[in-house]
Amino acid sequence: MIRYALSCENDHGFEAWFGSSADYDDQAARGLVECPFCASRQVAKQIMAPAVAGTKRSAPDPETAKKVQAMMMEAAGQVRAHVEANFDNVGDAFAREARAIHEGKSEERGIYGHATPAEVRALKEDGVPCAPLPPAPIDPKKAN
Numbered sequence: 655m656i657r658y659a660l661s662c663e664n665d666h667g668f669e670a671w672f673g674s675s676a677d678y679d680d681q682a683a684r685g686l687v688e689c690p691f692c693a694s695r696q697v698a699k700q701i702m703a704p705a706v707a708g709t710k711r712s713a714p715d716p717e718t719a720k721k722v723q724a725m726m727m728e729a730a731g732q733v734r735a736h737v738e739a740n741f742d743n744v745g746d747a748f749a750r751e752a753r754a755i756h757e758g759k760s761e762e763r764g765i766y767g768h769a770t771p772a773e774v775r776a777l778k779e780d781g782v783p784c785a786p787l788p789p790a791p792i793d794p795k796k797a798n
Contacts, residue, residue, distance in 0.1 A: 662689035663696035691785070693778040730788035737787055741766050748784075749773035756782040 656675055661667045666689050672678040678699075681687050685695045741764035744751045748767030754760035766787055769777070777784050 659700040659702040660687070660689075660697050661700050662692060662694040662698075664689070664692050664694055666691040666694075667700065688778075692783055693781055727791065731791045734788045734790060737764070737766050740764060743767055749777055752777055752782050752784055753780070756780075 744767040749769045
């Protein structure tokens with residue numbers, strides 16, 4: 655497996671894993687590599703340092719791992735809270751409303767809601783920007 659740092663024509667940076675460098679070249683040539691932010695298929699590799707594996711494998715400190723996980727969950731919760739407080743919840747009409755906004759048929763504004771995987775694929779294929787909302791925080795009383 656190989657990980658590449660990639661960027662699209664709109665300067666969105668992201669990473670992707672491929673079975674080999676030949677797999678990347680093949681998929682890119684067939685237009686199968688796309689930006690997760692804007693769905694652009696004009697993607698190129700960024701310059702990056704190679705990952706060199708050491709001879710010793712060290713386990714992460716469990717306390718540090720817990721702190722990092724808590725920090726990431728907190729950040730995701732803040733993103734979700736911001737969206738819920740400042741964007742319009744359009745419920746199951748998300749795909750229809752996102753497309754209308756993109757086409758200029760509805761007022762430009764931030765929205766969130768629900769869409770099926772097929773609706774999300776269609777939006778991305780048509781260049782309509784959308785991204786999943788971080789999950790709601792887990793109630794500590796219901797956690798394992």
